[in-house]
Amino acid sequence: MKTKEIQGKMPQVEKTPVTRRLQDKLNYDELSNCMRCGFCLPACPTYRETGREASSPRGRIALMKAAVDGHLQNGKQLEDQLNQCLGCRACEPACPAGVKYGELLEQARDALEDHARHKVWVRVLRRFFFHFLFPHPKRLRWLGRLLIIYQKTGLQWLLRKLGFLKLLPSYLREMEAVMPAAASKGVAEQLGNFIPAQGKKKGTVGLFRGCVMDVLFTETNINTVTLLSEAGFDVVIPPQQTCCGALHAHSGEREMARSLARQNIQAFKQREVDYIVSNAGGCGALLQEYEHLLEDECEAKEARWFSERVKDISELLLDHGPVEKWGTLEARITYQASCHLQNVMQVKEQPRQLLRQIKGATYVELFEADRCCGSAGIYNLTQPEMSARILDEKMKHVRATKADILVTSNPGCLLQMKAGIQRAGLSDHMKAIHVVDLLAEVRQKGESRY
Amino acid sequence: MRRITGEIRAKLIEAAGVSAYFDDEESLLSHSYDATPMLQAMPEAVIYAQSTNQVSAVLKICHQYEIPVYTRGAASNLCGGTVPVHGGVVLVTTRMNRLLEIDEENLTATFETGLTTKALHQAVEAKGLFYPPDPGSMLVSTLGGNIAQCAGGLRGLKYGTTKDYVIGLTAVLPNGEVIHTGGKLMKDVAGYDLTKLLVGSEGTLAVITEATVKLLPKPQATSVMLAYFDDMYAAARTVSKIIAARIIPSTLEFMDHGTILVVEDYAKIGLPTDMKAILLIGQDGHPAVVEEDMEKMRAICMEEAREIKVAKDMREAEELMTARRSALSALARLKPTTILEDATVPRSQIATMVEKIAEIGAKYNVRICTFGHAGDGNLHPTCMTDARDQDEIERVEEAFEEIFAAALELGGTITGEHGVGIVKAPFLEWKVGPAGIEVMKGIKRAFDPKNILNPGKMFAGQTRKRVVINR
Numbered sequence: 073m074k075t076k077e078i079q080g081k082m083p084q085v086e087k088t089p090v091t092r093r094l095q096d097k098l099n100y101d102e103l104s105n106c107m108r109c110g111f112c113l114p115a116c117p118t119y120r121e122t123g124r125e126a127s128s129p130r131g132r133i134a135l136m137k138a139a140v141d142g143h144l145q146n147g148k149q150l151e152d153q154l155n156q157c158l159g160c161r162a163c164e165p166a167c168p169a170g171v172k173y174g175e176l177l178e179q180a181r182d183a184l185e186d187h188a189r190h191k192v193w194v195r196v197l198r199r200f201f202f203h204f205l206f207p208h209p210k211r212l213r214w215l216g217r218l219l220i221i222y223q224k225t226g227l228q229w230l231l232r233k234l235g236f237l238k239l240l241p242s243y244l245r246e247m248e249a250v251m252p253a254a255a256s257k258g259v260a261e262q263l264g265n266f267i268p269a270q271g272k273k274k275g276t277v278g279l280f281r282g283c284v285m286d287v288l289f290t291e292t293n294i295n296t297v298t299l300l301s302e303a304g305f306d307v308v309i310p311p312q313q314t315c316c317g318a319l320h321a322h323s324g325e326r327e328m329a330r331s332l333a334r335q336n337i338q339a340f341k342q343r344e345v346d347y348i349v350s351n352a353g354g355c356g357a358l359l360q361e362y363e364h365l366l367e368d369e370c371e372a373k374e375a376r377w378f379s380e381r382v383k384d385i386s387e388l389l390l391d392h393g394p395v396e397k398w399g400t401l402e403a404r405i406t407y408q409a410s411c412h413l414q415n416v417m418q419v420k421e422q423p424r425q426l427l428r429q430i431k432g433a434t435y436v437e438l439f440e441a442d443r444c445c446g447s448a449g450i451y452n453l454t455q456p457e458m459s460a461r462i463l464d465e466k467m468k469h470v471r472a473t474k475a476d477i478l479v480t481s482n483p484g485c486l487l488q489m490k491a492g493i494q495r496a497g498l499s500d501h502m503k504a505i506h507v508v509d510l511l512a513e514v515r516q517k518g519e520s521r522y
Numbered sequence: 523m524r525r526i527t528g529e530i531r532a533k534l535i536e537a538a539g540v541s542a543y544f545d546d547e548e549s550l551l552s553h554s555y556d557a558t559p560m561l562q563a564m565p566e567a568v569i570y571a572q573s574t575n576q577v578s579a580v581l582k583i584c585h586q587y588e589i590p591v592y593t594r595g596a597a598s599n600l601c602g603g604t605v606p607v608h609g610g611v612v613l614v615t616t617r618m619n620r621l622l623e624i625d626e627e628n629l630t631a632t633f634e635t636g637l638t639t640k641a642l643h644q645a646v647e648a649k650g651l652f653y654p655p656d657p658g659s660m661l662v663s664t665l666g667g668n669i670a671q672c673a674g675g676l677r678g679l680k681y682g683t684t685k686d687y688v689i690g691l692t693a694v695l696p697n698g699e700v701i702h703t704g705g706k707l708m709k710d711v712a713g714y715d716l717t718k719l720l721v722g723s724e725g726t727l728a729v730i731t732e733a734t735v736k737l738l739p740k741p742q743a744t745s746v747m748l749a750y751f752d753d754m755y756a757a758a759r760t761v762s763k764i765i766a767a768r769i770i771p772s773t774l775e776f777m778d779h780g781t782i783l784v785v786e787d788y789a790k791i792g793l794p795t796d797m798k799a800i801l802l803i804g805q806d807g808h809p810a811v812v813e814e815d816m817e818k819m820r821a822i823c824m825e826e827a828r829e830i831k832v833a834k835d836m837r838e839a840e841e842l843m844t845a846r847r848s849a850l851s852a853l854a855r856l857k858p859t860t861i862l863e864d865a866t867v868p869r870s871q872i873a874t875m876v877e878k879i880a881e882i883g884a885k886y887n888v889r890i891c892t893f894g895h896a897g898d899g900n901l902h903p904t905c906m907t908d909a910r911d912q913d914e915i916e917r918v919e920e921a922f923e924e925i926f927a928a929a930l931e932l933g934g935t936i937t938g939e940h941g942v943g944i945v946k947a948p949f950l951e952w953k954v955g956p957a958g959i960e961v962m963k964g965i966k967r968a969f970d971p972k973n974i975l976n977p978g979k980m981f982a983g984q985t986r987k988r989v990v991i992n993r
């Protein structure tokens with residue numbers, strides 16, 4: 073098979089600063105591990121939408137490798153392709169060679185980000201969100217208060233009435249419409265930093281409360297704590313914890329993500345917790361990957377301690393939460409998986425099993441429930457068009473389930489599903505809810521009807 | 523070969539449509555490779571085929587201007603079959619993927635060739651029918667690619683390979699003419715059998731746009747078991763005994779020790795990692811027959827196997843089959859570059875061949891694991907290496923050369939199912955002889971006098987000297 077004789081001609085172009093950065097940051101072994109078998113193609117939503125090799129995992133890896141090998145002239149297209157990638161990582165479980173695509177994606181985005189010349193407003197927004205806002209829970213809370221003022225004072229009503237919102241791009245308009253009511257107090261402000269176990273104590277859980285989660289979905293955090301305490305866990309909410317850093321890591325702000333990771337590890341390390349529980353698949357996945365995020369640093373051991381303890385709420389509830397003792401709920405229920413929860417944390421069956429255990433309810437499996445809904449962090453804001461295409465496809469299948477309740481396990485997906493339900497004109501027939509909130513409802517009401 | 527000039531480009535865009543023609547850098551780069559390691563070359567344009575007519579229009583232009591055309595399905599082939607070594611156009615078929623008809627009266631299916639193998643399986647099985655060819659890559663591979671490579675699979679022993687099912691084709695000749703061969707007929711002897719000729723033609727004779735295949739009733743029952751052996755020869759003897767007992771199992775797959783270790787590590791299905799060989803044995807058909815055959819085979823295995831494990835249910839059976847299908851890919855986890863070969867020997871020679879492969883691996887100090895379709899003698903010696911290690915790569919190449927020679931010596935062939943492409947081209951003459959090569963070249967000239975379809979494949983500039991010449 074004498075390869076030297078048959079090697080085809082590949083252009084050898086001069087390395088640009090961008091390709092040199094990629095060369096520094098990308099793991100070449102991992103790039104070479106891709107054997108180009110194409111097994112990942114059917115799993116990839118953007119490949120399905122476009123049918124183009126360059127928009128497939130295999131294609132994206134090939135483009136990254138071409139950049140490093142000096143075959144790629146213009147980094148712009150690579151960047152576009154990486155922006156178009158949802159980061160859903162459905163390609164990873166599909167890959168028999170075990171290529172760590174998520175890692176490559178982060179490394180590439182990091183390299184490109186170092187070099188990016190964003191438009192001024194993008195730069196301002198990025199700084200605002202990534203550096204000023206997310207890492208600072210207090211500031212987020214302030215923003216939450218502003219949001220409450222907007223929602224409660226009638227300003228929202230007024231702006232909606234005046235048609236002012238029509239000025240927003242349709243996507244943002246849909247999101248604005250489904251935005252939940254912000255809470256002025258987070259979970260710890262409402263319940264304190266320690267909530268003891270009810271009944272016989274089984275262990276101690278540290279709650280990862282999230283940043284946006286704790287402002288927009290405080291109720292879900294509160295329900296999480298209540299269910300855990302009832303299941304026999306002491307719950308601690310370390311006050312020093314901060315944003316998980318997922319959005320940072322996925323947008324090429326790896327340094328920032330690392331520093332947030334260190335802070336979180338310290339916050340939980342001080343407490344003797346058996347588990348660190350998250351109720352947002354997107355956050356949980358990164359928390360579990362802290363070990364790898366900090367692998368070449370001296371904190372690596374502490375990071376492992378942390379990552380090993382991370383669990384999704386559904387795992388603990390399935391093992392310890394007595395769903396069978398709760399009330400009944402007569403409804404058709406279906407479930408949309410969170411990509412990172414299933415592809416990275418490998419939590420697939422637990423939420424489904426919890427739902428199946430609800431008395432009186434009929435569980436229907438959503439066709440392609442494991443396919444990304446198009447929310448993907450801030451993807452629905454950065455790539456509204458592709459996101460909407462993926463969402464519309466998803467809603468076709470959601471409609472076919474004829475379910476009353478669509479359950480998700482990640483706040484981003486939840487918002488996306490709410491927007492999808494509106495978009496598809498299904499608001500009168502179904503609602504979307506976080507699995508924890510649904511379980512809390514079943515537990516509390518004892519009996520309920522839809 | 524000519525290049526695509528501005529004028530030709532304009533004509534191609536007109537023929538293909540703007541939404542199907544790409545020549546931006548990322549499209550070219552992402553069509554410069556297939557699943558074959560260490561091969562890559564840049565095309566000048568990529569066209570996503572939409573219909574037979576469009577393919578015909580594109581080929582007319584390429585023929586007129588002598589632009590090379592490389593037909594590409596999912597690019598999962600392992601012989602460099604779709605690498606555009608002479609530039610030109612890569613013609614992708616994946617958008618041409620409609621299932622046109624399942625004819626339940628004639629038991630045939632007709633489809634566009636960009637359809638994936640798996641999609642056809644699902645569609646026909648939903649109707650209680652069965653399309654046996656099941657290459658390990660069936661999740662992604664296109665039926666066009668299967669036909670062009672004459673793909674085989676795990677069920678090859680009992681049911682044969684792609685060539686045994688294709689009965690009709692629509693194909694576009696290099697000059698743009700469209701031909702229809704065969705049809706829904708089970709019998710047809712009008713002239714040369716062009717259908718069979720195009721099956722396995724590796725994209726060098728025509729672009730196949732539609733195909734009709736025959737279907738079978740879906741077997742009512744399937745059963746699978748694993749037999750573990752402490753000794754490779756014992757496993758090989760068991761294969762021979764099963765065949766000698768006049769049983770044709772639907773599956774008879776083999777994994778050597780190295781492969782077992784890796785597959786277990788990947789699939790975690792509880793394979794014992796201290797075994798020297800495993801046979802995966804399956805039967806399908808009428809429940810009573812399946813039971814009887816499985817019982818007989820179990821008895822035969824018991825003579826030498828250390829342990830036998832029968833799958834409890836369909837799910838477990840499917841798990842075992844999937845694990846075997848992923849063998850190659852699982853091996854790919856070990857080292858960055860995985861080179862899979864495809865030597866085939868008469869099944870009585872399997873143990874000797876596996877032993878030879880191990881010896882040759884040791885001689886050249888390269889790591890080679892072997893698995894394959896024991897039932898039909900089709901072995902996949904697979905080498906885990908690293909393309910950056912030039913010294914090792916050279917040893918790997920020498921080792922494989924010796925492996926091919928050994929296969930031929932045992933009465934085998936240089937490829938059982940993956941085809942010749944670029945990778946085996948230098949060895950083709952070893953197998954078919956100079957006269958065979960001349961006939962093949964004559965056929966190529968008759969179809970494609972200007973040599974625009976998949977040039978650089980099948981026929982090498984130079985044949986490799988045989989390392990061992992005694993047959």
Ligand SMILES: Cc1cc2nc3c(=O)[nH]c(=O)nc-3n(C[C@H](O)[C@H](O)[C@H](O)COP(=O)(O)OP(=O)(O)OC[C@H]3O[C@@H](n4cnc5c(N)ncnc54)[C@H](O)[C@@H]3O)c2cc1C
Binds near residue numbers: 592599665667
């Ligand atoms: C993990 C793995 C496992 C595999 N297992 C098997 C196996 O068990 N058995 C097996 O036989 N092979 C196997 N293969 C090899 C490969 O998947 C098969 O050869 C498959 O049939 C190729 O299909 P494709 O659509 O990817 O074709 P491609 O790779 O795109 O093309 C293959 C060849 O067919 C030609 N071609 C494609 N479409 C057409 C068309 N419409 N008209 C004319 N020519 C065309 C191309 O020019 C090329 O020469 C495996 C490969 C991998 C990576």
Ligand code: SF4
Binds near residue numbers: 109112167
């Ligand atoms: S499945 Fe894995 S090895 Fe195969 S092409 Fe995709 S990333 Fe590469």
Ligand code: SF4
Binds near residue numbers: 115129156158161163
């Ligand atoms: S992460 Fe999702 S969108 Fe990105 S390549 Fe993988 S499967 Fe495709």
